[in-house]
Amino acid sequence: MSGATDRGDSRHLMTSSVATRILGWVGLAAMAVMALLGLVVSPRDRIQGEAVRLLYIHVPTIWVAYGSFVLTAVASALYLWRGSSREDRGRHYDRIAGAAGEVAVLFLALTLVTGMLWGRITWGVFWQWDARLTTTALMFVSYLGYLAIRNMPADIEARSKRAAIAALLAAVNIPIVHFSVEWWRTLHQKASIRSDRNSEITGDMFATLMFSLLAFTLVAAWLMIHRYRLVRLEEIREEEGLALAVSARRAEGVNA
Amino acid sequence: MMTELFVDAARVARKDLLIEWRTRVTINQVIPLGLLIEVVFAFAFDANRSLLEQGAPGLFWVGVLFAGTLVVQRSFTVEGPDGITDALRLSGFRPGAMFLGKAAAIFVELVVLEVALLVGVVVLFDVGLSDPLLLVATTVIGTAGFALTGAIYGALSLGVRVRETLLPLLLIPVVAPILLGGSRALEAAFGISTQPGWNWVGLLTVITGVYAAIGLVAFGPLMEES
Numbered sequence: 001m002s003g004a005t006d007r008g009d010s011r012h013l014m015t016s017s018v019a020t021r022i023l024g025w026v027g028l029a030a031m032a033v034m035a036l037l038g039l040v041v042s043p044r045d046r047i048q049g050e051a052v053r054l055l056y057i058h059v060p061t062i063w064v065a066y067g068s069f070v071l072t073a074v075a076s077a078l079y080l081w082r083g084s085s086r087e088d089r090g091r092h093y094d095r096i097a098g099a100a101g102e103v104a105v106l107f108l109a110l111t112l113v114t115g116m117l118w119g120r121i122t123w124g125v126f127w128q129w130d131a132r133l134t135t136t137a138l139m140f141v142s143y144l145g146y147l148a149i150r151n152m153p154a155d156i157e158a159r160s161k162r163a164a165i166a167a168l169l170a171a172v173n174i175p176i177v178h179f180s181v182e183w184w185r186t187l188h189q190k191a192s193i194r195s196d197r198n199s200e201i202t203g204d205m206f207a208t209l210m211f212s213l214l215a216f217t218l219v220a221a222w223l224m225i226h227r228y229r230l231v232r233l234e235e236i237r238e239e240e241g242l243a244l245a246v247s248a249r250r251a252e253g254v255n256a
Numbered sequence: 257m258m259t260e261l262f263v264d265a266a267r268v269a270r271k272d273l274l275i276e277w278r279t280r281v282t283i284n285q286v287i288p289l290g291l292l293i294e295v296v297f298a299f300a301f302d303a304n305r306s307l308l309e310q311g312a313p314g315l316f317w318v319g320v321l322f323a324g325t326l327v328v329q330r331s332f333t334v335e336g337p338d339g340i341t342d343a344l345r346l347s348g349f350r351p352g353a354m355f356l357g358k359a360a361a362i363f364v365e366l367v368v369l370e371v372a373l374l375v376g377v378v379v380l381f382d383v384g385l386s387d388p389l390l391l392v393a394t395t396v397i398g399t400a401g402f403a404l405t406g407a408i409y410g411a412l413s414l415g416v417r418v419r420e421t422l423l424p425l426l427l428i429p430v431v432a433p434i435l436l437g438g439s440r441a442l443e444a445a446f447g448i449s450t451q452p453g454w455n456w457v458g459l460l461t462v463i464t465g466v467y468a469a470i471g472l473v474a475f476g477p478l479m480e481e482s
Contacts, residue, residue, distance in 0.1 A: 145422075145425045146421055151416065153416075154416055162412050166426065173429075176433050176462075
């Protein structure tokens with residue numbers, strides 16, 4: 001899958017390779033084992049009952065989402081600082097940032113949905129205006145904005161640069177939002193739901209949680225690699241489209 | 257060096273304010289829209305007096321946020337046609353001066369909007385004023401933070417075809433802490449809450465400082481590519 005040779009015939013390019021196929025199957029198998037561990041092997045919780053099983057999705061997805069956000073920020077910084085000196089003008093970093101950003105938003109959405117379901121069972125409501133939830137929701141919307149920039153119709157270089165700056169701004173904004181929301185909730189009303197949130201997890205439950213983290217990390221890696229390759233194919237298609245349009249215009253000039 | 261920066265910023269701000277003075281878009285369109293937002297909230301809350309009084313500080317900032325987004329939008333729309341962006345880039349002004357100038361012009365327009373909105377909130381929602389100094393500090397610093405953030409995100413969506421829809425999506429989640437801090441501080445200023453308001457002014461100051469620093473760094477690369 002190296003640069004110049006495959007550019008001419010992008011139709012034969014695929015987003016999968018032997019390695020990613022194996023990764024995909026391993027990820028799928030890990031998800032199946034996770035379902036078995038989470039739904040059958042792991043016991044019900046003394047306090048939370050069956051609802052604890054939602055945490056095997058909820059907790060790993062937020063960890064993977066945070067990891068992906070960090071990857072987006074780091075790749076964006078590398079794009080801005082190192083991109084221009086590279087032969088590909090930093091496209092590699094830009095694609096990593098974009099792929100990680102998309103996966104992060106997807107996993108954050110999963111976190112929010114499972115969290116709301118868990119909240120409905122445990123607290124009786126889908127949503128509590130507690131600091132963590134509010135911060136996560138705002139973060140989710142911020143990164144939707146980042147993805148909107150990535151998808152805006154503009155020159156690819158300009159779009160990448162703005163997306164990279166937006167990713168760094170969003171990263172800087174996380175502590176600001178977190179701190180202000182935390183302060184808002186502590187000054188305004190005491191969070192009433194702390195007691196059962198930090199209950200200790202041990203034994204089978206801990207093992208299941210760790211295994212879920214592994215399974216979701218594998219799936220996230222698989223998604224990211226495919227997204228990276230897909231973005232690359234899109235870029236090649238755009239370039240080819242432009243080259244075709246230019247040659248068509250030239251041909252018009254010759255015929256006239 | 258620093259003086260030059262501010263002199264250039266003042267030139268950029270003067271240009272923007274002159275355009276605004278001649279077209280009067282903020283006065284004729286944005287302020288009425290801000291007031292309309294307040295009235296519509298009264299409809300939504302079924303004109304429940306106590307509810308509106310309780311929510312007045314938040315509703316004030318919601319009005320500022322949404323109508324203010326239009327001010328930011330407008331500030332960068334005027335740069336669009338006739339190659340004005342290129343002219344600005346070729347003018348020799350440093351990006352930092354352009355950033356501060358744009359933000360200063362947005363700030364002035366927002367202050368005019370806020371005076372109208374405050375009068376509207378006092379009259380429509382029946383709130384009193386218990387700490388005028390806190391009110392002034394909150395609105396001035398909160399507005400500065402909003403104007404600086406707006407200038408960054410305005411540049412980020414400059415020259416893009418989907419700017420109208422993109423800017424609010426980018427800007428509003430980022431200025432949510434200003435809405436939070438500003439609302440809590442105004443609750444104290446209006447005498448609705450007994451919680452200390454000045455802590456929030458401190459938070460607003462930090463946010464304003466952070467975005468001023470980010471804008472001074474990021475505005476150059478943003479202007480280059482637009």
